[in-house]
Amino acid sequence: MAKRVGMEVAIAAAEAVGMCNIDMAAVYPITPQSHIAEHLSEIVADGRIDAEFVTVESEHSAISCVTGASATGARVYTATSSQGLMLMHEILPIVSAMRLPVVMGIANRAVSGPLNILNDHSDIMPQRDNGWIVIFSENGQEAVDLTIQSFKIAEHPDVMLPCCVNIDGFQLTHMVEPIEFPDQKQVNKFLPPRKPYATLHPDKPASMGTFAMSDIFHEVMKAKDEALKDSKKTILKVWAEWEKMFGRRYRPVETYLADDADVLLLTMGSMGETAEIAINELREKGVAAGLVKIRLWRPFPFDELKQAVKKAGILVVTDRAVSFGGPGGPVAGEVKAALYDEKKRPLIYNQIIGLGGRDMAVSDFVKMVEDAVKAGAKGITKDYEFYGVRG
Template identity: 80%
Template sequence: MAKRVGMEVGIAAAEAVGMCNIDMAAVYPITPQSHIAEHLSEIVADGRIDAEFVTVESEHTSISCVSGASATGARVYTATSSQGLLYMHEILPIVSAMRLPVVMGNANRAISGPINIWNDHSDIMPQRDAGWIVLFADNGQEVVDLTIQSFKIAEHKEVMLPICLNMDGFQLTHTVELIEFPDQKKVDKFLPPRKPLATLHPDNPVSMGTLGMPEIYAEARKSQDVALINSKQYILQIWDEWEKMFGRRYKPVETYRADDAEILMLTMGSMGETAELAVDQLREKGMSVGLVKLRLWRPFPFEELKAAVKNAKLLIVTDRAVSFGGSGGPVYIEVKAGLYHEKERPLIYNYIIGLGGRDVPVPCFVEMFEAAAQSAEKGIVKDYEYYGVRG
């Protein structure tokens, strides 16, 4: 029977990994990922799962180490955050190019400087082009569900790509939520042991990570892009399967009261639930607003996004990272580019919010909705704006 328990989300993430019959994990501690690392080590130390737990000397090594283990055919997990993710950066595109199904949790945290341990998305955004599948969770339940799903997606023989599951640091990782844990037997059925296509073993020696000269490199890169784009259909399949077995539906683009809304806001990560409350308040006032939540950052769900915003007049994109000297936040740039060829497209505004743990409570979302609506009514088209930032 599935059980519902109150649990800190970081701990729950480790519990979810513990349900996935992993063979090996390598982790280096960093706030706010540390509770995941600690609790996973407890699960191994208590003998609840049979896995090698390697306490490495850096994130560069944790990602390298799980990659080596993944290449032997092991099911592997790592988790990191912020500077740790940046330290992994060099290795991330190699993992995806080698098609190693590594699953990684990322407790989103601001990057230095100034040094700051609190939540925003500036750690994951520089990894955008690493060729990984990148997912965002909105709450603790999603962290658990998406963690389990991630192994199945990553290891699917038509996918074979690493996955980074983003969960907002502190806002999610250190918050106690009511979470329904699926039944272990059902998880085992949903997620059978990994069946790798090729492994590092003397019975069938293979060379992995070879040198690609100019005559082959471009083809290798293209095939990787094709693989990432194609992965979406299998992600959707696996989410269907999850819904049938566990009853919860996952979509690349989630919507909230968006069908008839004239003004839409787009969020990614845990702020979606706060924005939902703002939508409710404004709906009560009679304002035609709704919410679009991006779950799948890579491969980017262009079709689903277009369908979700096609009837809106105004789309307010929120970003939790800065693309210095660019035309807006990274999500905004992506969304705007994706809608450029559409004949009917909404006006698009961009707010950069919640940097380095700056709180964005419900009234702020209300204000953003109202300010953008008034501005649009006057016909003022603005590019990005820092919300509530001095100077």
């Protein structure tokens, strides 16, 4: 039977990994991911699972280590944050090019400088184009569920791609939340042992991480792009299976009171819950407001997004990262690109919010929506704004 417990989300994420029959993990601790690293190493050290925990000397080694282990056919896990993810960057596109189903938890944290350990999405956004499946969780339950699902998605023979689960640092990782843990037997049924496409074994020689010059590289990149786009079919199937077995539904784009909304807010990650309360308040005030939450960032859910925003007049896109000197936040840039060919598309406001852990209250989301409704098209004087910035 599933059991409901109160648990810190980082600890819960490590517990979820512990339920996935992993063979090895290599995790280098970094705030705010540290509790995932510490707790997973305890689970291994206490003999609760039969796995290796490799204490590497850096995040570059952590990702390299799990990549090598994954190539042997092992089920592997790593996790990081911020600068750690930046240090992993060199290896990330190689993991996806080698089609290795590495699963990684990212406790999202602002990248330096100035040094800041608190939450935003400036660590994951520069990693957008590495060919990984990128999923965002909104609360602890989702962090647990998505972690377990990620192994099944990543290892599926129609996918074979690495997958990362974003868990907002502190806002989620350090919160104690009520979490329903699925039954281990049910998880075993949902997630059978990995069946690797190729392994490093002398009985069946294989060369991995091979060389490709201009005569074939172009085709290899196209194949990788198609593989990532095609993974959405499997992601949807896995989420449908999860819903059937465990009762919780996951969709690439989640909506809240969006069907009849004139004005929509768009969030990614933990701020979706705060924004939901803001939508409730706006509805009580008589504003036909709704919320759109992007869960699946790569492959980008074009159809679901278009469907979700097609009736709205105004869309307020929030971003938790800056594309310095660019067209706006990374989320707004992609949302605008996705809607470019639509005959009817909403006016788009882009608000950059909550950088480096800057708090966003319910009232802030209410204000953003109210200001946008009041100003209409005339209010969009800049491509993007830093919401609440002083001066």
